[in-house]
Amino acid sequence: MSRPAASPRIETAGETGLAVRRAARAGRDGLTVGRAPGHVQANLVVLPERFADDFAAFCAASPAACPLLGRGETGAAGLPALADDLDLRTDLPAYLVHDGGTARRVGDLRSVWRDDLVAFAIGCWFGAEAALRAAGIRLRHVELGIQGPLFRTDRPAASCGPFAGPLVVSMRPFAAADVETVVSITAGLPRSHGAPIHAGDPAALGIRRPETPDWGEPLMPEPGETALFWPCGLTALAAVEAARVPFFITHAPGAMLVTDLLEGDCR
DSSP states (O other), X not given: OOOOOOOOOOOOTTOOHHHHHHHHHTTOOSOOTTOSTTXXXXXXXXXXXGXXXXXXXXXXXXXXXXXXXXXXXXXXXXXXXXXXXXXXXTSSSOEEEEETTEEEEESOOTTTOOTTEEEEEEEOGGGGHHHHHHTTOOXXXXXXXXXXXXXXXXXXXXXXXXXXXXXXXXXXXXXXXXXXXXHHHHHTOGGXXXXXXXXXXXXXXXXXXXXXXXXXXXXXXXXXXXXXXXXXXXXXXXXXXXXXXXXXXEEOTTOOXXXXXXXXXXX
């Protein structure tokens, strides 16, 4: 899967989810890291209806990695529970269309949308950023304008119907003195993946080359920092790929659906 270039850091104080979506609708590409602080961001997975119930069950069985924020009606391009003014075909900065085992990056979905498709929104760690920044926690990935590294682990995810695969995690480094606060804050945000599942040596998760992530960009801990690992919504992507679903759609890496929900709505 291709990795987008890092986006320059932009000042986003006071930005809304609607503003991010309208910018994407107008053709703006780029990562959503740091955008619309305090607004819940989501992974997008769009599948043919015949796979929808099994996929929903997979998410329900993997609530830390795949906290389900919304499921659309068959053929519908909106998710009213997440935003009133939302068109899933145009309102993310970029998408990946997976067809016959290959993926291509596109700016909108109008030419490929089908009446049998069902959309799922899965919580994203980006939704925890505002709470951490409000507590004075340094977020180096936001400073750099990157999403940070994501890895397949050697831990299995749940298995439901054709869906199974490895647990995928995100990693972000924090000052060792801040770890307890980071854990406490994120534990209160279960629909943004909750508390980290591991701290320290990535080898404990079967990650042998932390400098070469499966997705995202390398971000190694500096002296005095500790690596923290969270379950990641890309667990769903790994399961859909393993199920060999012939046609499906996801957000492009780091180009999330930014909703109208606020972090406090998902505690």
